[in-house]
Amino acid sequence: MPSRYDLLHPLTKLSLALVLIVAAYLSPSVWLSTAICGAALLTTAASHRRGEIARVYPLFFVPITISLLLIRGVLVPDVRTSPIDVGGFVLSLDAIAGAWIYILRYCTLVAALFTVIQTTPTAQLMHALAERGLPRSIEFILLMALQIIPDMKLRADAILEAQQSRGLVIHSLPSRIRALVPLIGPLVVGALVDVEERSMALELRAFAATNRPTRMTVLLDSRAQRVVRVACIGAVVAMAVAVVGVRYLP
Amino acid sequence: MNDAIVATNGLSFRYTRRTTPALDQISIAIAAGSVTAIIGPAGAGKSTLCALLAGFMPRFFRGVVDGTATVDGMSPIEGSVHAMLPHVTVVLSQASTQISGVCDTVAGEVGFALANMGLPVDTIRTRVAEALATMEIGHLAERSPFQLSGGQQQRMVIAAALALNPPVLIFDEPTAQLDPPTVAALGDTLRRLAAAGKTIIVAEQHLDWVAAYADRVIVLNAGRLHADGPPQTIIADPQLALGRSYAQRLSSYAQLHGVWQGSTVATTHAGLVRGIRTDAPVEPVSRPLPRAHAAPMQAPVLTCTSVQFAYPNGVPVLTDVDLTFGHGERVALLGRNGAGKSTLLRHFNGLLRPQSGSIALNGVDIAKRAPGTLARQMSIVFQDVRNQLFAATVRTEIAYGPSLLGIPSIDQERRVTHALAVCGLTNDADTHPYDLPVARRRLVATAAIMALESDIIALDEPTAGLDSDSIETLSSAIATCTQAGRTVILVTHDLNFCATHTDRVVLLAGGRIVLDAPWASLNEDHIALLDREVGLPLGFDVARTCGIAAGNALHRCLTAPAGLR
Numbered sequence: 001m002p003s004r005y006d007l008l009h010p011l012t013k014l015s016l017a018l019v020l021i022v023a024a025y026l027s028p029s030v031w032l033s034t035a036i037c038g039a040a041l042l043t044t045a046a047s048h049r050r051g052e053i054a055r056v057y058p059l060f061f062v063p064i065t066i067s068l069l070l071i072r073g074v075l076v077p078d079v080r081t082s083p084i085d086v087g088g089f090v091l092s093l094d095a096i097a098g099a100w101i102y103i104l105r106y107c108t109l110v111a112a113l114f115t116v117i118q119t120t121p122t123a124q125l126m127h128a129l130a131e132r133g134l135p136r137s138i139e140f141i142l143l144m145a146l147q148i149i150p151d152m153k154l155r156a157d158a159i160l161e162a163q164q165s166r167g168l169v170i171h172s173l174p175s176r177i178r179a180l181v182p183l184i185g186p187l188v189v190g191a192l193v194d195v196e197e198r199s200m201a202l203e204l205r206a207f208a209a210t211n212r213p214t215r216m217t218v219l220l221d222s223r224a225q226r227v228v229r230v231a232c233i234g235a236v237v238a239m240a241v242a243v244v245g246v247r248y249l250p
Numbered sequence: 251m252n253d254a255i256v257a258t259n260g261l262s263f264r265y266t267r268r269t270t271p272a273l274d275q276i277s278i279a280i281a282a283g284s285v286t287a288i289i290g291p292a293g294a295g296k297s298t299l300c301a302l303l304a305g306f307m308p309r310f311f312r313g314v315v316d317g318t319a320t321v322d323g324m325s326p327i328e329g330s331v332h333a334m335l336p337h338v339t340v341v342l343s344q345a346s347t348q349i350s351g352v353c354d355t356v357a358g359e360v361g362f363a364l365a366n367m368g369l370p371v372d373t374i375r376t377r378v379a380e381a382l383a384t385m386e387i388g389h390l391a392e393r394s395p396f397q398l399s400g401g402q403q404q405r406m407v408i409a410a411a412l413a414l415n416p417p418v419l420i421f422d423e424p425t426a427q428l429d430p431p432t433v434a435a436l437g438d439t440l441r442r443l444a445a446a447g448k449t450i451i452v453a454e455q456h457l458d459w460v461a462a463y464a465d466r467v468i469v470l471n472a473g474r475l476h477a478d479g480p481p482q483t484i485i486a487d488p489q490l491a492l493g494r495s496y497a498q499r500l501s502s503y504a505q506l507h508g509v510w511q512g513s514t515v516a517t518t519h520a521g522l523v524r525g526i527r528t529d530a531p532v533e534p535v536s537r538p539l540p541r542a543h544a545a546p547m548q549a550p551v552l553t554c555t556s557v558q559f560a561y562p563n564g565v566p567v568l569t570d571v572d573l574t575f576g577h578g579e580r581v582a583l584l585g586r587n588g589a590g591k592s593t594l595l596r597h598f599n600g601l602l603r604p605q606s607g608s609i610a611l612n613g614v615d616i617a618k619r620a621p622g623t624l625a626r627q628m629s630i631v632f633q634d635v636r637n638q639l640f641a642a643t644v645r646t647e648i649a650y651g652p653s654l655l656g657i658p659s660i661d662q663e664r665r666v667t668h669a670l671a672v673c674g675l676t677n678d679a680d681t682h683p684y685d686l687p688v689a690r691r692r693l694v695a696t697a698a699i700m701a702l703e704s705d706i707i708a709l710d711e712p713t714a715g716l717d718s719d720s721i722e723t724l725s726s727a728i729a730t731c732t733q734a735g736r737t738v739i740l741v742t743h744d745l746n747f748c749a750t751h752t753d754r755v756v757l758l759a760g761g762r763i764v765l766d767a768p769w770a771s772l773n774e775d776h777i778a779l780l781d782r783e784v785g786l787p788l789g790f791d792v793a794r795t796c797g798i799a800a801g802n803a804l805h806r807c808l809t810a811p812a813g814l815r
Contacts, residue, residue, distance in 0.1 A: 123354050144351040150396050151351065155637070161601045161621075162638040165630040166702060167654035169622030182650065185640030189684065193636065197347035200301075203310065203331040204339055205350050205410070206366035214365040214374060216358060 005046035006119045010128040012225045013120060015232035016043065017112035022236045024108035026243050030097050033104040040111035047119045060110045065103050072099030122146050127215055140207070152187075159186045254279035255449045256303060256418060260317035262473075263298060263307055272298040274473040275317070280466075282417070285440055285450040287464035287481070289457070289492065291717045292687035294470040296453035297343075300422045302326060303451070305334035322417050335363070341411045343423035343715065345403035346634075348410075349395045356398070357382065357391040360410045374413075381409035384439055386432070400427040400633065401587030401743075408436070418449045425456055426714040427633075429586045429743045430785035437463040455717050457485055457495035458746070458788070461517045485517045493718025496746040496788045496814050497522055503813040507532060509804060522792045532803040549613055550574045551705050551737050552598060552628070556607035559593060559761075567593045568761045571607070575706065575737050580728075582748035583741045584784050585758035591741045594758065595708055598739075599628040612705065626655060629704040633711040635695035644686075644694050645670070645679040651702045665701040672730050673697035674723040689720040696727060707731055708739040713747050725751060725815075749787035750814040759783050769809065774800050789813050 005013070020040045027033045044053050072095050085091075116125075126139045160168075163182045170179050202208075257279045264271040273295045280286050288296045301311060305326040308315050315327050322337035342348055353359040361378040369377075382388045385405040390398065395406060404427045411419060421440075425433045433456075440450045441463055454460055460467060460481055467484040469477040469492065477490050485495055494502075497517050504510040504526055512525035557571040567590045575581060585591045596602040597609055600621040609616050611627040629651075632638065641647035648669050652662045670676045673693045678686060683694045692715065699707060709728075713721055728751050731738050740748045748755075749769060757765035757780060765779055772780070777790055777800055786794065789809040798805045807813070 121354050123352070123358065140352060148351050150394075151346075151349075154396065158632070158634065159637045161596065162630075162632050164601060164621040165599055165625065165632070166638070166651035166699060167622050167625035167629075169620055169654075171620070182640045186637050189640070190636045194347045197342060197344055198349075198351070200306065200310065200342060201348040201407075202350060203306070204304070204335070204348075205363040206332055206335055207350075208330065208332040209366045209368065211368040214368050214371055216361060216365055216371060216374060 001048060002119075003046055003048040005043060006048055007220055009219055009221045009225050009229075010116075010120045010125045011132070012221075012229055013043075013116045014125075015229045017116050019232040019235050020112045021109050022239055024105045026239050027101070027105075030100055030104075033101050033108075037104045037108045037111070040108040040115075044111055044115045047115055049118055053115060053118050056114070057111070060114075061103075061107055064106055068099045068103050068106075069096065072096070072102065121217075124217055124219060127217060128219055131219075136213075152191075155190060156183070156187055159183055159190075162186075253281055255282040256280040256319075256321050256451065258303075258317065258319045261302070261319050262314075262316040263302055264314045266312040266314075268313075270473070272313075272473050273302065276470075276473075276475050277317075278468060278475065278478065280449060280451065282449050283444050283447045284465045285444045285452065285463055287460040287467045288451065288453045288470060289455065289460060289467060290470035290476065291719060292689040293472070294476075295473040296470055297422050298473075299470065300340050300420045300451070300453050303418075304338055304340040304420060305329050305331040335367070335414065335416065337416055338418040338420060339411045339414050339416050340420040340422060341408050341424055343426055345400060345407050345427060348407040349403065354394055355392050356387065356395055356406050359395045359406060360413050363410060363414055377413045377415065378409075381413040384412055385409040386435065399588045399592075401429055401432065404428055405432065412439075412443075417447070418451065419443065420451045420453075422453045423455065423715060424452065425454065425459060427587075427711070427743075430745055431586065433459065433743070434785065455715070457492065457718070458497055458518075461485055461495055461497060462519065482517045482521075486515060493722070499815065500788055500792065500808065500813050501525055503810075504808070507807050509807060519788070519792065519795070522788070523795045526792060526796050526804075526808070528796050528798060528804065530804075532807050551577050551579075551612060553610045553613075554594075554597070554607065555609075557594075557597060557604040557609065558606045559597065559602060559604055566761055568597070568604070571761075571763055573756065573763065573766070575739070577705070577737060578732060578735045579754060580732055580738045580752040581740070581754045581756055582752040583739055583756050583758065584743075584745070584748070584780075586783060589758040589783075590761040591758055592710060593761075595630060595710060595739070595741055598706070598708065599624045599630060622654070625651065625702055626704055628706040628708070629699045629702045630708045631696050631699045631710060631712065633714060635692050638695050638698065639683045639691060642682055643680050644675055644683055644697075647683055647694055648698045648701050651698055655702065665703060669697040669701040672700060672727045674726075689716045692716060693720060693723060693727075696724065700727060700731065703734075704736065706737040706739065708741065710741045711744075712740065712742060713744045721747070743784070745785060745787040746814050749789065749809070750811045755780070757783055769811075770806075772800060776800075787814070 020036055024033055024036045027036055044050050047053065122143055126143050130136065130139050160183060168179055168182060170176055259277050261273055261276040262271050263273040276299065288299060290296055301307060303319060303321055303326055307313060307327065310331065319326055321334065324334060324337050326334050350359060350362050353362050357378050360381055361374045364374040364377060382391055385408055387402060387405050387409060390402060395403065398406060408424060424436060428436065437459060444450050464481050467479065467481045469484060469490060477484055484490065485492060495517055497519065498515045501510060501516040501522055509527045509530045509532060510525050511527045516522045516525050552575040554571050554573040557568055559568040560566045571594060583591050593602065597604055600616045600619055603617065611624060616624060639647055641650060645666060648666045649662055652665050657665065670679055673696055675693060675697055678690065683691055686694065696712065712724055716724065728738055740752055742748050754768045755765060756763060765776055767776060777786065777794065780786060793805045793808045
């Protein structure tokens with residue numbers, strides 16, 4: 001059952017994500033960054049697919065957290081402030097705090113955007129953008145690129161199965177290199193052959209029609225959502241102006 | 251013909267950079283409200299004619315057009331595909347490449363063209379619902395098109411064409427991926443559409459289907475009009491060398507056994523039912539039992555024990571599958587689209603692992619073996635041979651598998667030469683596989699697997715898209731395998747082919763094995779079950795329509811594999 005967040009207009013969700021991402025990028029303080037990241041995670045929690053989405057987060061967050069802590073905390077330590085010696089490595093609390101802000105920015109970006117993508121059917125997102133003037137050809141290219149990815153993955157799996165069925169074993173780096181041609185060859189040739197048939201299929205689906213296409217989905221919108229979107233855009237502009245003012249004005 | 255809705259006059263087409271025409275002086279007139287089949291060997295020009303009538307030449311496919319063509323009063327040569335859409339549409343043979351990639355649901359895909367044409371939402375919804383219902387995929391409306399099986403995708407693209415509702419519908423080999431009930435249902439649907447005034451043109455290899463559903467047959471050969479007439483006349487004409495339909499083969503066989511009362515061979519099921527003498531004395535005909543059943547049981551070559559498998563979302567695909575295959579057995583693995591056949595096949599050589607239960611090859615559990623290491627024991631020719639072919643010549647393609655297995659070069663050469671000869675590819679050895687017609691590419695893939703000389707060879711939909719000559723070659727290749735003692739598993743919707751080339755039938759329904767018996771020992775209940783799930787091979791179907799009981803001498807005669815050979 002879709003949640004109230006899931007049913008928001010795609011552009012409302014995108015606007016909320018944008019304001020969180022910009023705020024996280026501009027935030028100078030650890031505590032504010034933590035709060036903003038928490039807000040991004042709240043959007044995940046508000047989705048009916050929160051379980052599925054949350055299961056993927058460790059894959060995104062853990063490697064980047066470890067690597068950023070190492071890079072910022074150990075390799076670029078600011079040893080003039082609060083140096084800590086850990087088994088020969090000199091860490092700095094300020095450097096760790098700095099790394100933490102970067103981690104929070106990254107987590108905010110991932111959580112905000114991933115939740116929007118996972119809770120918004122691609123066609124609806126493109127529909128919303130097309131209503132705001134996105135050219136049809138761009139809409140199609142974006143949609144096709146997004147939708148074809150699973151198709152290519154299936155094709156790649158099928159090629160691997162076909163070659164394994166005739167004795168291909170991949171167990172070491174040399175065997176992986178040797179397997180490249182039998183695996184990539186059918187993928188490329190298949191894709192080239194597919195292009196012709198897929199183009200034919202699009203012709204047969206009236207894609208070349210010049211009239212305004214009918215949209216099969218109705219995007220739910222409301223005055224409140226429109227106000228929220230305007231407020232979000234206003235907040236983004238205000239934050240940008242504030243930062244420019246603080247940094248560059250005498 | 252005055253009421254012709256499709257007409258061509260001296261129509262020729264030569265692709266750019268080709269020296270010979272793909273179509274040469276074709277003059278035909280097709281009446282509205284008819285079903286016309288276009289048949290002919292691979293490369294005859296069937297698909298080119300279909301594409302041309304839909305408006306693809308000469309702008310989409312570049313080339314030189316001569317002569318004239320009209321479809322519903324429009325010239326497809328002068329108009330674009332888009333301009334022709336209200337008048338004609340075509341369904342291509344490969345379903346997976348006809349998915350636009352733009353819609354995230356089946357319903358969206360079926361209605362995509364209508365939406366692009368700017369039709370009102372209500373009209374689109376109504377037409378989509380009708381088309382989905384016609385193709386019996388209403389329950390899949392909200393699924394992703396990419397999550398469907400090959401057969402389901404084929405039904406979806408046909409539904410998308412039906413939703414357009416043009417007066418002329420062209421189908422290029424529409425039955426290649428469909429299970430027999432859907433093939434029959436499609437035939438009935440096309441007949442219904444023709445009765446309602448639609449004009450149906452079908453490029454098809456399947457002579458029995460053509461005989462059953464077409465009003466007229468146009469035969470092309472090397473781009474020229476070879477013959478044109480009613481199916482009974484065309485298919486029965488030996489001068490045309492079209493190969494014989496299964497109905498013709500069965501009626502000739504009945505003649506041979508003195509149970510035929512007609513003066514000519516039949517080309518349809520109805521003709522067979524009329525011609526069979528149910529009161530004639532029949533000499534006993536024995537159908538051989540499979541080796542594993544006829545001879546004392548040797549150690550089985552493949553054993554599945556309580557195999558269970560489910561998709562990551564928890565939907566069960568295989569449930570409690572217990573199976574044993576003996577050396578040299580020939581087994582048909584049957585089931586509707588989505589019954590779990592391909593999934594089960596992938597378990598046999600370790601491509602998929604059962605979630606519980608076990609699989610053993612030659613008595614050894616394969617749970618910890620990498621799939622590629624099992625190719626000496628078990629190999630598979632998959633349905634989409636594009637996933638397999640990569641080499642620059644047919645010879646190197648066939649040699650690739652034996653080289654992976656570490657076969658010495660002298661033996662490799664022997665295997666390659668043998669596989670080339672068995673699959674009728676000796677003269678194509680130095681040709682690039684993609685320079686061959688699609689039907690022959692499938693034979694290349696089969697030869698590449700035969701060269702592995704595995705204990706078990708499985709073929710997934712081996713006859714899909716093959717012309718009659720290629721099917722004959724495939725039959726010989728299968729016979730060579732079984733003579734060498736290899737186990738052959740056919741996963742196919744071609745019931746007549748598998749009834750001719752296998753001894754045992756394994757039927758899957760909803761991921762469970764609901765029938766596992768030799769063809770020779772099927773009783774009335776088995777036959778009814780088979781009919782309900784996938785339909786019946788012709789001999790069984792005719793015997794049932796004639797009221798001949800299973801086990802009866804005449805029943806054994808009509809269902810013996812030699813009858814269809």
